[in-house]
C-alpha cells in the first residue's frame with residue numbers, strides 16, 4: 001500500500017494556505033507534520049482525508065500491486081481536534097456507534113470493551129462520555145481507531161490533553177498499527193515518541209511563488 005500526495009495546494013475561504021506539498025508513504029511508514037499555529041497542518045490532513053477539496057494536486061492510495069485503490073478518505077480514520085463523541089451517550093454506546101458505522105465486513109476491529117482496555121479505560125465504559133476528564137475523552141476518541149480497521153490513520157494533535165503515560169500508550173498503539181503495515185499521517189506540536197518517522201515542517205503560504213496557482 002502506498003499513499004502519495006503530489007503538488008497539493010489548498011485554500012481556506014479566500015486565503016491560499018499552502019502549495020507544492022508532496023509526500024510518499026509506504027505501508028508501515030509515518031509522516032509527522034510540524035509548524036506554527038495556522039501553518040496549514042490541519043488543512044493538509046483534511047485534504048488527505050477527503051474532507052476538503054484541494055485547490056491543486058492529487059492524493060492517491062495504491063494497493064500493493066500499484067493499482068489505484070479507494071479514495072484515501074475511505075481507507076482512513078480521521079481523528080480531528082474534536083473527539084466526535086456524544087456527551088449524553090455512554091462511552092460504550094459511542095464506541096458501538098462507530099464500530100457499526102465504520103465497520104467493514106471481513107476487516108473487523110476490536111470489540112468495544114477491548115478497545116477501551118487498549119487505551120487503559122476498561123472500567124468506565126458505562127459512564128456518559130461527558131463525565132470523563134479531557135484526557136480520558138481523548139483516549140476514548142483514540143479507541144475509535146481500534147473498533148474498526150482502517151489502514152490509514154490521520155491524526156490531528158492526537159496527544160492534546162494527555163498525560164505522559166497516555167502519551168506512551170498511544171505511541172505504542174501507533175507503532176503497532178505501523179508494524180501491521182498501516183500508514184500514519186499526524187500533525188503535532190509535541191514529539192509523539194515514534195521511531196523512524198518522516199517529518200515535514202509546514203511554513204504556511206508565506207514565500208510561496210504565486211505562479212503555482214496558474
Ligand SMILES: Nc1ncnc2c1ncn2[C@@H]1O[C@H](COP(=O)(O)OP(=O)(O)OP(=O)(O)O)[C@@H](O)[C@H]1O
Pocket residue numbers: 012013014015017035036037038039040041042043044187202
Ligand atoms: N474555514 C476557514 N475559512 C477560512 N480560513 C480558515 C478556515 N479554517 C482555517 N482557516 C485558516 O487556515 C489557516 C491554516 O489553518 P490550520 O487549521 O490548517 O492550521 P494548523 O497548522 O493546523 O494550526 P494549529 O497548529 O493552530 O492547529 C489559518 O490561517 C486559519 O485561520
